[in-house]
Amino acid sequence: MTDRIAYTKPSITELEVAYATEAARTGWGARCYDYIFRFERAFASHLGTAHAIATSSCTGAMHLGLAGLGIGPGDEVILADTNWIASVAPVLHLGATPVLVDILEDSWCLDPAQVEAAITPRTKAILAVHLYGSMCDMDRLLDIGARHGVAVIEDAAEALGSEWRGRPAGSMGAFGTFSFHGTKTVTTGEGGMFVTSDRALFERVSILANHGRDPAEPRQFFPTVTGYKFKMGNVAAAIGCAQLERIDELVAGKRRILARYRDLLSGLEGVTLNAEPEGTVNGAWMPTAVFAPETGITRERLMVAFEQAGIDARVFFWPLSELPMFEARPENTRARDIAGRAINLPSYHDMDEAAQVRVAAVVKGLFKG
Numbered sequence: 001m002t003d004r005i006a007y008t009k010p011s012i013t014e015l016e017v018a019y020a021t022e023a024a025r026t027g028w029g030a031r032c033y034d035y036i037f038r039f040e041r042a043f044a045s046h047l048g049t050a051h052a053i054a055t056s057s058c059t060g061a062m063h064l065g066l067a068g069l070g071i072g073p074g075d076e077v078i079l080a081d082t083n084w085i086a087s088v089a090p091v092l093h094l095g096a097t098p099v100l101v102d103i104l105e106d107s108w109c110l111d112p113a114q115v116e117a118a119i120t121p122r123t124k125a126i127l128a129v130h131l132y133g134s135m136c137d138m139d140r141l142l143d144i145g146a147r148h149g150v151a152v153i154e155d156a157a158e159a160l161g162s163e164w165r166g167r168p169a170g171s172m173g174a175f176g177t178f179s180f181h182g183t184k185t186v187t188t189g190e191g192g193m194f195v196t197s198d199r200a201l202f203e204r205v206s207i208l209a210n211h212g213r214d215p216a217e218p219r220q221f222f223p224t225v226t227g228y229k230f231k232m233g234n235v236a237a238a239i240g241c242a243q244l245e246r247i248d249e250l251v252a253g254k255r256r257i258l259a260r261y262r263d264l265l266s267g268l269e270g271v272t273l274n275a276e277p278e279g280t281v282n283g284a285w286m287p288t289a290v291f292a293p294e295t296g297i298t299r300e301r302l303m304v305a306f307e308q309a310g311i312d313a314r315v316f317f318w319p320l321s322e323l324p325m326f327e328a329r330p331e332n333t334r335a336r337d338i339a340g341r342a343i344n345l346p347s348y349h350d351m352d353e354a355a356q357v358r359v360a361a362v363v364k365g366l367f368k369g
């Protein structure tokens with residue numbers, strides 16, 4: 001029996017171990033924020049944003065950002081129907097209304113024409129989620145946002161290392177969010193980051209992130225608004241500092257894996273992998289294969305074949321509108337259709353050639369049979 005091939009796993013070296021150990025030994029009392037501040041500064045500088053706030057998760061960072069924009073009951077937030085629940089849950093928790101639009105065939109990201117058509121006087125934000133490393137069309141979204149006076153925000157959890165015309169994913173909107181969950185390109189176990197270059201928004205979010213305590217408030221333990229507690233711990237931040245020193249290597253590893261899949265599957269008619277159109281870079285967080293309808297290859301067949309081969313593949317995100325807590329959106333035909341004939345392929349950083357060949361062989365086998 002050959003070893004089971006994992007879907008993702010982090011790349012942890014002696015550097016992460018050394019920083020985490022150092023934080024566990026010394027990062028207390030007066031030094032309990034050292035690695036957190038260092039991680040925030042290093043991340044902002046890497047991305048080219050003015051500010052960054054480390055959080056306990058990307059979901060928490062999104063919640064803070066939406067709250068910082070004042071989004072609440074009666075407001076609408078437009079996002080793609082194809083998304084993980086984490087992007088939309090904070091919208092719901094804040095009492096706002098998600099408006100789910102269809103995706104584009106190639107990038108699997110929200111369709112700008114449908115975004116524009118969905119704008120109403122209640123629209124407060126367009127939530128651009130760069131799916132599986134693919135970039136949303138930021139030129140068109142930023143233009144729509146500017147013309148309608150609506151904030152464009154970026155969930156870049158899957159797009160560390162992705163770029164749009166030389167600008168990093170997460171750095172272009174009113175704010176951006178990132179995840180350092182164990183499956184992501186850079187990990188702290190659990191963790192996230194809020195980034196922005198808008199000073200006023202940064203100050204509002206800083207207060208919200210610190211239980212509503214305003215640094216200008218002279219009284220101790222005197223919150224001036226009801227805030228949140230979504231903070232990252234110092235030991236996690238120490239691991240993040242080490243990962244960030246290795247970010248070029250980590251992203252390059254992911255890109256090498258995606259490129260290798262492109263090679264291995266290039267002879268097959270009707271397989272499309274993650275898009276990387278001219279003027280963009282795909283950080284290649286999650287190699288994903290979509291099969292043309294003519295191939296007859298479905299999610300169900302893929303899951304059975306990978307399971308039998310001892311390979312941990314995952315399904316493409318279900319349309320949110322197919323989940324029980326949302327209203328059905330049968331008009332979002334691409335979101336529904338693509339999910340039924342696609343699969344996420346394993347892509348842990350140190351995946352070797354032989355493992356990728358085994359994955360490709362499963363796909364090739366489906367074409368024969």
Ligand SMILES: *Cc1c(COP(=O)(O)O)cnc(C)c1O
Pocket residue numbers: 056057058059060084086087129155156157158178179180181190191192
């Ligand atoms: C992973 C992910 C999240 C959630 O990140 P957490 O850190 O687990 O909250 C949010 N959005 C997208 C697009 C993700 O891929």
